[in-house]
Amino acid sequence: MTEIKRSAIFERMWKREGFRAELRAANALAIKQWKVEFSYPLSVLWFIVMPILWFIPLLITGTAVSGGEESTYLEGLVGTGDWLSYVAIGSAYAGLSISMMWGTGFALRREQNVGTLETLMTTPMGKGTLVWGSTLHNLQHGGLGVILQLCGSVLIFGVQLNIWGILPALGVVALSIIAMQGLVFTIVCVILLAKQAWMVVELLSSVLFLVAPMSYPIAVLPPALQYISVASPLTWSVEGFRGFLMEGIGSSLVLNAVGALIVLDVVFLVLGVLMFRYTERYVRMKGALSQF
Amino acid sequence: MTDTSIDSKEDQVFLNGSSYLTEFKPVFFDWTAAIIIAKKNLRLAIRYPANVLIWGILPVVWFAPFILMATAIAGPETSVYFTELSGFDNYITFSIIGWFVIMFLDNSIWGIGNNFRWEQFSGTLEPLFMAPVPRVSLLLGAAFSDSIQAVFQTSMLLGISTVIFGSRYVLTQILPIAIIMLVMIIALYGFGFMVAGLIIVFKDPSVLTELVSEVTWMISPVQYPLAALPSPVRFAAYLIPTTLAIVTIRELAITGIMNVVSFLTALCGLGLIAILFWTIGLGSFRYAVRWSRERGHMGGF
Incomplete structure (x- = not known):
């Protein structure tokens, strides 16, 4: 390749901008992670x-405590006694x-860890695209x-799904990704600042999963945890997803x-993006991007 | 004068080292090396006290969803069906013991099994393997430090759970419980050696460790009694050192009744499992090290 051709490619790369360019970059990151x-x-x-x-x-566990496929206690709490479907969809x-x-x-x-963060940060793409690219991969x-x-649960364990709810459930997933992205940006900030932040993330995610109604309704949580649960987008995502299915x-x-998910989407995404922008700038200013 | 004394000290150290090397004869096991590795790992652990603290708290957050799910399905009281199946009338007390014991298994998989992987990440695996000491001593040293940490973490777990859930256990049976735990920990070392061998060959620790950890956890009677498992799975469960320990410790700590025959049977069973796992574990670990060294695979990621 001649020098002129090479510089033409670089020039095009530097001039790239807009949503499609960022989408291509995010897609490339997602494919890289699959590889x-x-x-x-x-x-x-x-x-x-x-x-x-x-x-x-x-x-x-469910079978050991219920002795069957129906639970009258759960029916009293959420209106359905089919605990197997309730737990399978939530989990x-x-x-x-x-x-x-x-x-x-x-x-x-x-x-x-693999020494590519600084290189990626110097590429002509939005800094948030790095996170969105990973989101795309993890969404897939x-x-x-x-x-x-869900297929395994239906075929092996006889879980019942309402097929008319599949499309709206995917809509709930789309809404939940927006709010989750806000949470993810927060986690990225903690990692950028604290580096070895697995403990913080483990604790944060464990608490969020504890208060989310994955395999039980929030009515069985202690009252203080119920308040946290209501403010978490995970709660409404699971409720919506399971409700439709x-x-x-x-x-x-x-x-x-x-409705609750739409409100939380706005709050979490705005807060998350602002925090990420501030933290990323702060870490770069401190020259701490490559520090372990 | 000072220079001369430093020189002589350095010379002395060098002479001591070289005499050790010239007089070195391969031994099966080196206690000094094991204790040094254990101390080194404990020193590292103390440098991150939050890690130890978090591992005491996290299991509570992990098993709470199971308790909440059981409450949502069967109601706040333990169900009659569960009592008939397990022989225990309190689901929470039942599962806390399961988690208390399974933490040792988790530790042997993540700690002992992954020990050389962590050394590799720190860049110290190859220097360690060049040291004139048996590799097993290094691994057993790591196992000692992991056991000490596990005892601390499980004590914390038990304390926190007792306060939060108000569970009560019979303390008079502490001696037989300690004996069972000791034999189980010895058996788990063999299990950990086996996992260490697998990780030396397959490298990627997250997936393999998760796989081993999830499967052993799933077939262990942590949240449910053995009777809830299908028969072939029940047989496989008995091959995991923690299963007999969980069943026996539950009986001792919850009911406070010691049946000498079943206690001795459990002890013998654990002893046999320990011999089995040490044989398989040491064999597979040695084979894995040789296999990896022959291919120049040891430092590879």
Whole structure:
């Protein structure tokens, strides 16, 4: 390649801007992460069996305490006694959330560990695109996990899904990604500042999952935790997702969940983006980007 | 004068070192090396006290969802079905013991099994492997430090759970519980050696460790009694050192009744499992090290 051609390519790269350019960059990042994951054969096996492995202990526990497929106590709390479907759908959504939080939250740290963070930061793309690219990958990764777990639950364990609720449930996923992205930006900030921040992330995500109604309604939580639960987008995401997949589009409770999710989307995304911008600038000013 | 004394000290150290090397004869096990590694790892752990603290608190957050789910399905009181299945009338007390014991298994997988991987990440694996000491001593040293940390973390877990959930256990059976725990920990060392061998060969620790950890956890009677598992799975569960320990400790700590025959049976069973895992663990670990060294694979990621 001649020098003129090479400089023409660089010039085009530097001039690139706009949504499509950022989308292409995010897509390239997502594909890169798939390639990394598939270079470890055990990762592929883990990816396939993981959703079912997570669900089985819940299934055995539920059976051990209920002795059957129906629960009158749960029916009194949420209006359905089908605990198996209730838990299967809720925990399937947990897989997507974990993938988003851990996978995306630690994306920059992973790049730092392999020595590519600074190089990526000097490329002509928006700094947020680095995080959005990882979100795209983890959405595909976690989304496939949800599909695998739900298919496994339907085929193996006889979980009932309302097919009319599938499309609206995907809408809930789309809404929840926006609010989750706000949370992810917060996690990225903690990692950029504290570096070895797995403890903070582990504690934060564990508490969020504890107060989210994945396998139980928030009514069984202590009152103080119920308040935290109401303010968490995970709660409304799970309620909306499960509500559509169990009851279809006719439930008013599901519409409440969607309304709450829209409000939390705005709050979490605005706060998350502002925090990320400030933190990223602060870390670069301090020259602490490559510090371990 | 000062210079001469430094020189002589350095010479002395050098002479001591070289005499150690010239007189070195391969031994099966080196206690000094094991204790030094244990002390080194403990010193590192003390440098991050929040880590130890967090590992005491996190399991409470992990098992609380199971308790909440059981409450949502069966109501605030423990269900009759569960009592018939397990023989215990308090689900919370039942599962806390499960988590208390399984933390040791988790520790042996993540701590002992991954020990050389962590050394590799720190860039100290190859220098360690060049030291004229048996590799098993290094691994056992790491296992000692992990056990000490696990005892501290599980004590914290038990204390916090007792305060939050108000669970009460019979303290009079502490001696037989300690004996069972000791034999279980010895058996878990063998299990940890086996995992360490696998990780030396397969490298990527997150996936393999997660896989081993999730599968062993799933078939262990932590949240549910063994009777809730299908028969073939129940048989596999008994091959995990923690299963017999969980069942026996539950009986001792919750009911306070010691059945000598079942206690001795459990102890013998754990002893046999310990011999089995040490044989398989040491064999697979040595094979993995040799396999990895022959291919120049040791420092590879």
